[in-house]
Amino acid sequence: MWQSLIDACVDACQVLYNQEIKADIVHIQKTNAQFRQEADLTVMVFPLVKFSRKAPEQTAQDIGNYLKNTVDYVEDFTVVKGFLNLKIANSFWISFLQHHFSDTRFCIQEADNSLAPIIVEYSSPNTNKPLHLGHIRNNLLGDSISRILKANGKNVLQVNLVNDRGIHICKSMLAWQKWGNGETPESSGLKGDKLVGKYYVLFDTHYKQQIAELIGKGIGEEDAAKQAPLIQEAQTMLERWEAGDAEVRELWKRMNSWVYAGFDVSYASMGISFDKMYYESLTYLLGKDLVHKGLTDDIFYHNDDGAVWVDLTDEGLGEKLLLRANGTSVYMTQDLGTACTRYDEFHPERMIYVVGNEQNYHFDVLKKVLKKMHYAWADAIRHFSYGMVELPEGKMKSREGTVVDADDLIAEVIETARQTTMELGKLDNFDSEEALNLFRILGLGGLKYFILKVDPLKNMMFNPKESIDFTGNTGPFIQYTYARIQSLLRKSDTEIGALNVSSSININEEERELLHLCSDFDRILHLAAEELSPAHIANYTFELAKQYNQFYQRITVLKEENQELREFRLALSHFTAIIIKNGMSLLGIEVPQRM
RNA sequence: GGUCCCGUAGCUCAGUGGAUAGAGCAACAGCCUUCUAAGCUGUGGGCCAUUGGUUCGAAUCCAAUCGGGAUCACCA
Numbered sequence: 001m002w003q004s005l006i007d008a009c010v011d012a013c014q015v016l017y018n019q020e021i022k023a024d025i026v027h028i029q030k031t032n033a034q035f036r037q038e039a040d041l042t043v044m045v046f047p048l049v050k051f052s053r054k055a056p057e058q059t060a061q062d063i064g065n066y067l068k069n070t071v072d073y074v075e076d077f078t079v080v081k082g083f084l085n086l087k088i089a090n091s092f093w094i095s096f097l098q099h100h101f102s103d104t105r106f107c108i109q110e111a112d113n114s115l116a117p118i119i120v121e122y123s124s125p126n127t128n129k130p131l132h133l134g135h136i137r138n139n140l141l142g143d144s145i146s147r148i149l150k151a152n153g154k155n156v157l158q159v160n161l162v163n164d165r166g167i168h169i170c171k172s173m174l175a176w177q178k179w180g181n182g183e184t185p186e187s188s189g190l191k192g193d194k195l196v197g198k199y200y201v202l203f204d205t206h207y208k209q210q211i212a213e214l215i216g217k218g219i220g221e222e223d224a225a226k227q228a229p230l231i232q233e234a235q236t237m238l239e240r241w242e243a244g245d246a247e248v249r250e251l252w253k254r255m256n257s258w259v260y261a262g263f264d265v266s267y268a269s270m271g272i273s274f275d276k277m278y279y280e281s282l283t284y285l286l287g288k289d290l291v292h293k294g295l296t297d298d299i300f301y302h303n304d305d306g307a308v309w310v311d312l313t314d315e316g317l318g319e320k321l322l323l324r325a326n327g328t329s330v331y332m333t334q335d336l337g338t339a340c341t342r343y344d345e346f347h348p349e350r351m352i353y354v355v356g357n358e359q360n361y362h363f364d365v366l367k368k369v370l371k372k373m374h375y376a377w378a379d380a381i382r383h384f385s386y387g388m389v390e391l392p393e394g395k396m397k398s399r400e401g402t403v404v405d406a407d408d409l410i411a412e413v414i415e416t417a418r419q420t421t422m423e424l425g426k427l428d429n430f431d432s433e434e435a436l437n438l439f440r441i442l443g444l445g446g447l448k449y450f451i452l453k454v455d456p457l458k459n460m461m462f463n464p465k466e467s468i469d470f471t472g473n474t475g476p477f478i479q480y481t482y483a484r485i486q487s488l489l490r491k492s493d494t495e496i497g498a499l500n501v502s503s504s505i506n507i508n509e510e511e512r513e514l515l516h517l518c519s520d521f522d523r524i525l526h527l528a529a530e531e532l533s534p535a536h537i538a539n540y541t542f543e544l545a546k547q548y549n550q551f552y553q554r555i556t557v558l559k560e561e562n563q564e565l566r567e568f569r570l571a572l573s574h575f576t577a578i579i580i581k582n583g584m585s586l587l588g589i590e591v592p593q594r595m
Numbered sequence: 596g597g598u599c600c601c602g603u604a605g606c607u608c609a610g611u612g613g614a615u616a617g618a619g620c621a622a623c624a625g626c627c628u629u630c631u632a633a634g635c636u637g638u639g640g641g642c643c644a645u646u647g648g649u650u651c652g653a654a655u656c657c658a659a660u661c662g663g664g665a666u667c668a669c670c671a
Contacts, residue, residue, distance in 0.1 A: 027612090027613080029613080032613095032614060032615090033617095034614080034615075035614085042613090042614085044613060046613075046651060046652075049651080056651085080614075081614070082613085082614090082651085082652090083613080083614060126671080163671065166670080166671065167670075167671090168670085168671075280671090303669095305669090307669065316597085316598070317598085317667090318597090318598095318667070321668085321669055323669090324669045325669070326669085328669085330668095330669065330670085330671085331670075331671050334671090356665095357599085357600070357664095357665065357666090358665055358666065359665095359666085359671095360598095360599060360600080360665075360666070361598080361599085361665090361666050361667065362666090362671090364598095364599090385600090387600080387601085387664090387665095388664080388665080390664095395664095420633075421633085424632095424633065426631085426633080442633090450607095453608075453609090454607090454608065454609095455608085455609085457600075457601090458600085458601065458608090459600085459601070459663095459664070459665090460607090460608090461606090461607065461608090463606085463607075466606090466607065466619095466620070469619090469620075470633050471619085471620085471633060471634090472618085472619040472620060472633095473607090473608080473609095473618065473619040473620085474619085474633090476633060477619090477633065477634085479633085480631080480633050480634075481633095481634090483631075483633095484630090484631055484633095484634085487630075487631055488630055488631090491630065492630090535608095535609085539608090539609060539610095539618090542609095542618085542619090543618090546618085549634060549635070550635070550636095552630080552631095552634080552635085553626095553634070553635045553636085554635080556629085556630070557630060558630045559629080559630065594631085595631085595633075
């Protein structure tokens with residue numbers, strides 16, 4: 001509708017003023033609330049004044065008349081200053097509802113898997129500690145943008161690059177060797193990732209003690225950190241790992257397998273999954289050849305000690321190490337390698353990396369280096385840079401125990417959902433399995449919505465108390481609206497397919513507003529994909545639910561005696577429910593039939 | 596110090612070139628013998644960090660300043 005109106009305005013300028021104008025100077029927006037009773041859409045005439053060579057009011061009158069006479073769904077118009085307010089005909093809204101109300105996939109496209117894929121990498125956990133709140137934001141964003149892109153017809157490949165090797169992993173391994181007494185998840189009843197995380201913390205505790213002792217002996221802080229026996233042992237262990245030492249590799253495999261079992265549980269509880277897993281232990285050597293090639297092509301250079309560097313001072317990024325003097329890889333080496341490998345394997349349209357904004361510099365460098373190496377596809381790399389999650393007490397620090405554990409948080413929101421539901425006495429006729437499922441749906445819905453409704457780019461404040469609030473702008477509010485509609489439909493005792501939407505209905509303000517919002521879903525879905533922002537979907541879905549509740553509160557559906565009106569309102573309710581369900585699904589949130 | 600991001604109601608956040616800047620929470624006042632009150636209605640609450648510029652029009656674009664954060668590792 002918007003596009004055809006824009007075209008009509010372009011035509012109007014041609015016919016009325018004999019002026020050729022570009023479509024993008026025609027600006028149309030939803031009419032402001034204060035004029036809402038008389039209009040639906042507003043055309044901004046200021047940009048057109050220089051073509052009409054008339055006053056804004058006169059221009060608006062001209063174009064208004066033209067639109068009213070030539071566009072069948074423009075019923076009437078009013079002019080307020082330079083704003084041309086258009087009233088959309090009843091028949092348009094009714095026809096819109098007639099065409100779509102039973103379409104359970106309204107605006108949702110099927111993913112076209114013949115297209116070049118969009119690779120979305122997210123999660124990327126370390127295998128030395130459990131997932132925390134920061135990972136939750138990462139996972140939810142990665143999962144949701146994947147869903148949004150698919151709903152826009154894209155072929156999406158969801159991948160996870162697990163950071164399963166390195167000094168941090170050796171720290172847990174070493175601590176377990178020293179103080180673990182053979183403890184296993186089975187023997188201790190601890191979840192695998194929690195068990196390994198415990199030893200990571202234990203390492204750090206002992207390590208700090210050693211540093212303190214060394215400093216007490218008059219050694220400088222920096223030297224103490226390097227000389228502490230524990231860190232040196234860990235370094236040795238890493239070298240043995242890289243050399244393929246059987247004993248170290250065996251321990252590494254064993255402890256990682258515990259972590260993976262733990263992660264599987266966490267991912268499953270969040271409803272997160274991947275099409276393909278990458279492991280750093282298998283990819284960290286990639287990229288060395290690339291660096292050597294860049295060296296022979298004179299794009300990179302050797303330092304005095306033999307390390308390889310790239311000079312990006314022209315790009316304002318300084319100099320960056322690509323390969324250590326001893327020939328081992330650094331983070332950048334590996335990322336160059338995996339990017340290249342992925343490109344060769346999939347020839348993707350885009351490679352999206354869901355990684356926190358603390359790595360902006362890294363990804364700037366990655367792209368610049370690939371460009372320097374003349375890989376045209378460097379532009380296909382998008383760093384989806386999201387903001388940090390902060391707590392009311394300040395930043396999360398794993399070593400200070402101020403992290404919010406992912407499993408604990410999920411358990412907590414589900415428990416809160418249980419308590420709230422019980423207090424409200426909402427569990428009539430629920431069997432225990434159905435009740436547990438409801439608590440899960442509500443708790444997770446609250447958590448996911450709370451995180452996804454915020455613009456990904458921005459840092460967000462995570463207040464545990466607010467995240468489990470179930471009123472207002474929350475997931476459960478939207479879920480409640482859905483359940484309410486389902487209840488209405490159940491009680492109506494009519495088949496959706498049998499509903500007949502009459503063309504002769506006179507729709508009221510609430511219905512018009514609701515239909516207008518429904519028609520906007522298409523635009524929001526495209527916008528969310530373009531900007532990779534689940535927040536647009538979240539905010540839209542909330543608006544829609546809120547509008548439905550107004551409608552519900554003011555207008556009777558089942559008790560409406562006029563059958564045409566009753567069927568119209570049922571169809572509208574059903575249609576709204578479809579969009580709510582699909583919108584929530586794009587956020588990875590389920591909706592309950594009852595609550 | 597260089598680079599990048601952010602600054603909107605007491606709090607958490609929308610709005611990114613259009614009309615008198617919105618929502619939720621919190622506070623206060625109403626609405627359930629009536630389709631689910633996890634809801635709805637109303638009241639109060641703002642120098643859109645500051646200053647200048649561009650524009651018919653700026654919270655939105657540009658510049659500077661002030662606050663907050665990130666980053667600038669032979670860590671990943």
